Amino acid sequence: MRKLIVAFFLLFSAFTPAIASAIDTFEFDNVKQEQTFHDLTKVLRCPKCQNQNISDSNAELAKDLRNKTYELVKEGKTEDEVVDYMVARFGNFVRYDPPMTPATIFLWLGPLLFIIFGFLVLYKQAKNKSKKEDQLDSEETNRLQKILKQGDK
């Protein structure tokens, strides 16, 4: 019985690493390369499909890109170099993490601008309000004086 359990666990553990890429079988020189490859196939977007990374997609093109990624990783290219390679050919669309460019700058600065604008409005309103509260017209001043005098008695 115990042997059976051990055998079962061995079998199970033998299959787990294969789950991530059930269809393709890639062999790597070391664990780090394999990790780089898996990271890359998750952050690279398939240009043919609207919203899938090349690891999830079964499109022919995604397969090509996986193979190319494998080739480049195997050559010893770093993650950044592979991403640059893909961007040079397919544009920034292949990245799930878009870079700051003139076209996308608003995505970063927009929220910040809105917050600053909001605080400016608040600040101005607060300032106006405090001004109004500070200044008393002559009638009010007279009344205040009267009240103060009454208090003295």
Add this chain to the structure above:
Amino acid sequence: MANNRKRLVLLVPLAIFFVGCIFLFKGLYSDPRKLDSALIGQPVPEFILQDIYDENKQHDASIFKGQKMLLNVWATWCPTCYAEHKFLNQLAAQGMYIVGMNYKDDRKKAIRWLTDLNDPYQISLFDRDGMLGMDLGVYGAPETYFIDSKGIIQYRHVGDLNERIWKEQLAELFDGMQ
């Protein structure tokens, strides 16, 4: 005066709303599947590919210099390419210089296609493994690249070429190229 300024400030959200509307409205009619090529303004990448008719004949990137032309990416497995082919024949008959790139395909099938449907291409490249396709950033067929006389890619059209699209958008672009 102060009143006027206040009124102007109140109009700011309305202005932002309208600008937003313009962008969203544009989005309704743009096709997210059509991507701009990353190679616009760059020369055609280096390559060595066989001629589709003759295994022993090889072509390289120098074929894209000397005159402006179209580079059409096609395959026999692509139904849209079939629909497009007739118009390519028309363009070729009008004297358009078109280079064909057969993409990830079978040589025999491709030659049969060109024999049966007429061959609009001045030169036909055979890119069985999609090597040049990868360097060009091809993500589907058909695609058509506009290449000027210096061999620089000026535009990429994704999807089929037809008379309507050519007249409405592309003819002007091609004629404007050097």
